[in-house]
Amino acid sequence: MSHGRIDLIESRCTSCMICARECPVWCIHIESHTEVNADAPTQQTGRGPRSRTRNVLDSFIIDWSICMYCGICVEECPFDALEWADAAVPSADLAGLRHDIDQLAPT
Amino acid sequence: MQAWDWFGDRSLMVVDISLACCAIEMEAATALHAVHDDSAPRGQVPLQPGDTVAIIVAGTVTDAVVAHVEQIIARHDAKVVSFGVCASSGGPYWDSYAVTKGIGQMLEVARFVPGCPPTPAALHSTLEELRA
Numbered sequence: 046m047s048h049g050r051i052d053l054i055e056s057r058c059t060s061c062m063i064c065a066r067e068c069p070v071w072c073i074h075i076e077s078h079t080e081v082n083a084d085a086p087t088q089q090t091g092r093g094p095r096s097r098t099r100n101v102l103d104s105f106i107i108d109w110s111i112c113m114y115c116g117i118c119v120e121e122c123p124f125d126a127l128e129w130a131d132a133a134v135p136s137a138d139l140a141g142l143r144h145d146i147d148q149l150a151p152t
Numbered sequence: 153m154q155a156w157d158w159f160g161d162r163s164l165m166v167v168d169i170s171l172a173c174c175a176i177e178m179e180a181a182t183a184l185h186a187v188h189d190d191s192a193p194r195g196q197v198p199l200q201p202g203d204t205v206a207i208i209v210a211g212t213v214t215d216a217v218v219a220h221v222e223q224i225i226a227r228h229d230a231k232v233v234s235f236g237v238c239a240s241s242g243g244p245y246w247d248s249y250a251v252t253k254g255i256g257q258m259l260e261v262a263r264f265v266p267g268c269p270p271t272p273a274a275l276h277s278t279l280e281e282l283r284a
Contacts (some may be wrong), residue, residue, distance in 0.1 A: 049271070070244045110241040110254070113268035133274045136233075136263040136281075139240065139256055 048114055049133040053105055053149040057126035060100035064118035064127060072111035073118060076104040107149060109134045109142040153228070154196035155205065160187030164283045165203045167230070169221055172211030174236040174269045181272035185279075205230035206262075206282050208275070212238040212245060213252045222258060231262035231282050235275060240264045 060077035077100045085097035119127045130151070134142065155165040166186065170178050182188075188195025199205060207230040213221060225232060234255055237243030245251035255261060263278050 047271070049274075070246065108241075109237075109266035110264060111237055111243060111246055112266070113237060113244050115268075133271060133277075134266045136265040136274070136278045138261075139254065139264055142240070142264060142266055 046129055047131050048116065048129050049131050050109075050129075051107065051112075051114075051116075051119060051127050051149070052130045052151050053107075053146060054126050054128065055102065055105070055146055055150045057124045058102050058105065059124055059126075060102045061123070063121050063123065067117050067121045069115060069117065070111050070113055072108040072113075074104070074106040074108070075102070077102050102146070105146050105149060107144050109144060110139055153199045154192075154194070155199050155203075156182055156186040156196055157189065158186050158206075158279055159283065162203065164279055165199055165205045166208060166279065167199070167205060167224075167228070168208045168210055169224060170208075170210045171213060171217060171221075172238060174210035174238065177269035177272065178208065178210045178235065178275075181275045184272045185276040199228075204283075206233055206279060207231070208233045208235045209239045209255055210235040210269075212243070213255055214250050215252055216250070218252050218255075218258065221255065225259060232259050233275075233278060233282070234261050234264045236270055237266060237268050240266065243268060 065073040065075050079098045080101050082097045082099045087094045155167045158164050158166045168178050189197050205228050234240045242251050242253040
């Protein structure tokens with residue numbers, strides 16, 4: 046396994062932001078929103094009923110023009126949602142080096 | 153100007169401007185992939201008029217050296233390759249007061265090769281794309 050790129054396993058990502066915060070060069074950008082989990086029972090709290098929610102990942106961008114391939118995000122992810130992959134990121138224009146979920150998540 | 157005849161057929165002459173640690177990976181890339189002229193120092197040969205030239209900017213371009221880099225590139229009708237994240241966007245130094253945030257701000261860049269550093273294979277495949 047060579048360190049050519051980092052892949053995202055989207056189904057494992059909980060949008061917890063730990064990778065983005067641990068990244069020394071801040072090259073990870075995450076957008077997410079919260080949805081009510083209809084399957085989970087509503088909890089009764091002292092301030093009334095409270096629904097359970099979960100994060101839904103909207104966008105997960107790695108800017109390969111900044112990433113220094115240190116792998117700290119891979120190490121720090123509590124859910125193993127990031128992993129090294131062989132194929133190098135192809136050279137391109139600068140905008141083309143911002144990879145979102147569709148390019149980071151292997152099909 | 154001395155250059156590597158990268159593929160050994162003068163289809164692409166490669167000049168490197170190595171400024172920081174990416175210089176070491178440039179050496180590895182030239183040792184692995186470039187065709188060396190054994191009769192010449194460093195295996196490099198002089199450029200001739202009409203050559204297709206690729207200039208590789210490898211490493212951190214500080215504001216202090218950017219004028220020199222521009223000068224060298226202005227002397228040649230060359231395709232510029234930004235090698236590594238420092239030359240591409242500033243890389244780990246993107247918020248430094250003394251580092252240029254990517255040579256694309258000053259120059260037309262043919263290819264950005266991502267990596268810190270990029271692998272020799274990544275450079276070689278990029279040069280194959282630029283080959284005349």
